[in-house]
Amino acid sequence: MAPKDDEHRAGLSGAAGRAAFFPARAAARAWRGPIEEALDEVLSAPEIARVVDRALAGSLPEEFARSLVRHRVLERIVAELAASGELERLVTTALGSPRTLELTDRVLTSDETQRALRHVASSPELRDAIARQTTGLAEEVIGGARASSARLDDRAEQLVRRHPRAARPLYGGIVTRALALATDAALTIVLFMSVVGISALVASLVGGLRPAWLAGALLASGWFLIAGTYFVLFWSTAGQTPGMRLLRVRVRTRGLDGDSPSIGRSLVRLVGLVLAIVPMFAGFIPVLFTKRRRGLPDFLAGTVVVYEDARAPETTEPMGSPG
Secondary structure, three states: HHHHHHHHHHHHHHHHHHHHHHHHHHHHHHHHHHHHHHHHHHOOOHHHHHHHHHHHHHHHHHHHHHHHHOOOOOHHHHHHHHHHHHHHHHHHHHOOHHHHHHHHHHOOOOOOHHHHHHHHHHOOOHHHHHHHHHHHHHHHHHHHHHHHHHHHHHHHHHHHHOOOOOOOOOOOHHHHHHHHHHHHHHHHHHHHHHHHHHHHHHHHHHOOOOHHHHHHHHHHHHHHHHHHHHHHHHHHHOOOOOOOOOOOOEEEHHHHHOOOOOHHHHHHHHHHHHHHHHHHHHHHHHOOOOOOOOOHHHHHOOOOOEEEOOOOOOOOOOOOOOO
16 A cells, blocks of 8 residues: 555656646746747847947957967868768758759749850850860860871881881871871862752753763762862962861972972872772872982972971972982
8 A cells, every 4th residue: 555655656756746836837828928029029139239239349259260260160160061962962861852953944044144154155255265265175086086197107117127217207107197188188078068968959950860870970970070189279379278277388499498389380290199099009108218208200200299387408408309
């Protein structure tokens, strides 16, 4: 019976305690509204505002910030959050919350953001920066290709020559010539296909070309005409084709300081180019062995191919000399 009496007395004591605290709780609930209003009124008073402004304008904020830095409080807080994984969890939760996604979509689709993006995209500064980056990248790639082709010119000769050259030649080698010719071939094919497309459109309007052999003959003639005009025109006017300009080599008639070939020499050089290509490019083999790296087109037209940065020596050999 004793334990039951103790439990009964404990229950009565608890009930009495709760009954005693009931008036205090009721008073707190009744006074909560007036207390909050009084605090708001006090905090919004001009005197309190002046005191707060004076405190913030003094040395207290600066001293507080220095104390935080001196004791590395923020660093320790961040380190503890990172070590506990709480920071990562908070960031992941915040980024993955529907509210964040909704806010992000609202910001990105807002009229102000779209206007700002259009303004930035159409700004001359951005266009200039992109152009400079693109131009710089292209120049770097092309410069690397030029340097690599020049090195490969020397490497190719080292593989086939019994005696290496005493000095690096100033004339374009076989690898540089091959890359330039491949570039020009690609450009002429693009030009030819454009002309063929226009011609096919015109032919379809007038009923087509009959018989079929006539269309084939016209295509072959058109190819030789376009390719021949391409090479002769660029050789005689600029001294280099676009492919040669890309690799920084040039055709000369009198050595390193010579002129661009005339139309007549360019026509002869074109014939030599065809003759050099037909037997499996055998006409370019002399480039590996001759002193001035001359191929069959150069021997026939009396020309040489030189690097653009080459400088003529004090004495130049006549074009009639070997190599």
